[in-house]
Amino acid sequence: MFLRGTCGKYKSYLCAMNKRVRVRFAPSPTGGLHLGGVRTVLFNYLFAKKHGGDFILRIEDTDQSRFVPGAEEYILQTLNWCGLTPDESPLAGGPYAPYRQSERKAMYKQYATQLIDAGHAYIAFDTPAEIEEMRNNFKTPENPSPQYNQAVRAKMRNSLSLSKEEVDALLVANTPHVVRIKMPDNEDVTFTDMIRGEVSFNTSQVDDKVLLKADGMPTYHLAVVVDDYLMKISHAFRGEEWLPSAPVHLLLWKYLGWANDMPQWAHLPLILKPDGNGKLSKRDGDRLGFPVFAMDWTDPKTNEKNTGFKEHGFLPEAFVNLLAVLGWNDGTDQELFSITDLIEKFSMERVHKGGAKFNYEKAKWFNAEWIKNADNAYLASLVQPYFEEAGIQVQDKSYLEKIIGITKERCILLPDFIIQAGFYFAAPTSIDTASIAPKWDDNKKNFFEALCSAFENSNSNDPTILENIFKELTATQGLKPGELMLPMRIMLVGGKFGPGVFEIAATIGVADAVARIKHALTLL
RNA sequence: GGAGCGUUCGUCUAACGGUUAGGACCUCAGGUUUUCAUCCUGGUAAUACGGGUUCGAUUCCCGUACGCUCUACCA
The missing domain is CATH 1.10.8.70 (Glutamate-tRNA synthetase, class I, anticodon-binding domain 1)
Structure with missing residues (x-):
């Protein structure tokens, strides 16, 4: 299947051929990276590498109030652990630096101004209290959360409702203000999502989103468009939760005059919690006994700790593998993929539309497979x-x-x-004598004492020889080997598990094996 | 409330109009392993519902139900 959608008046696949593939992962540094975040990284990375493009990490730290120290470092470390290291990032730098939006603050204002001048945005002076009041006034059972939109903006304090003199006076007085997009009244905004196909919204349903905040920082909506343009992003992949605000972004690309450079969009399905419904949240993991973060993360503000896949003992290869097939497959029965495989076989068109419930049992299966093959x-x-x-x-x-x-x-x-x-490195510290004791008697005790002597005399570390000694001794003493194997195993390893007993004895050495048996005999 | 998106075994998914609806995890039953695990064999188990379109719908269209996301000067 070809890439769907249009890019300007040309078919997208033509654009894809002419334009260097550049994708970005753009987290806000508010905490650890969970499954969904890492999967978004992974799909970005795979797409970039498959098409010989660039993978960029951009930190979206426009909200100082939510900034969490250490989160950016954590994200970088996580990407490293997963082997998904970005080509350009705040750490690595790159031709479009800086890669932190807080450091790009000065770049956004001119675009907001450009939008105002073109009549696609306006200045709004409403205080939070006034907006709150508006919401209360307009609230009805049918419309529980009124929006700041074309229906109400004329009743608010903004450059559309106020005279130019009033606006200028307010500006001169340094009145706090924001810049809002002026959404058209009744326009259908349609675009082609690489996963979902054609998606359509009517502008009457979306509000006049704030573009530039009172502190001069852009909101996500402005910043994502400006930076994607400036950084020459060719494909923009993000979670499904962004779908409803896509029309704002589409319009911004158009109003800024960049429609022909707009990236192709793909909205990734969500990862859902295993029990019940809803998107997987950081609280679910440790509540249900499995990690949701890639690596351990402790929130420096709340001290709340979330455990990670890494620390639980997952291989990064397995983690990447299980994430890749959560919502994607190559159309065959193959489930085990190396990163190289994934780069070769990945395609955004084969990503599922529906969300996927996370299943920890299956996740562990992937890890077991990777361990076996590693x-x-x-x-x-x-x-x-x-x-x-x-x-x-x-x-x-x-x-x-x-x-x-x-x-x-x-x-x-x-x-x-x-x-x-x-137990191959040290004698077991606890020995499951309770599993031996019920059937223990002097005959068995005598047997093991004799076995120790025989083993010592043999001085052999050959499992076959040791087994023969064992069997000959059981025969001469008139005992059943089956009744003595389990006790011997427990004496050597501490419990009912592990490879063949004679292999173990030979591997740890007959002297050590004898020592363990003798020690165990003192406990019985 | 509104808008958007979604819906195949319990779970992850395959089947882009024609299959006894396939695979994997889980689970169950056997076998191998004088333990445990691995491994092998086999079983149970699904197209949300109702209408169309069609010779034929899991697949296309419409409606219903259900679920999710969004509806912030958060991303």
């Missing part, structure tokens, strides 16, 4: 920090890699290696 040395580097935290000493790196190779298929999350592989 390179041992790579896994070792990721597991090491968890071992250090758990107090597990690793002397020999190649030994660690070997152990990871034989235990990785039993691990779903990285911390699982602590249990599944920890």
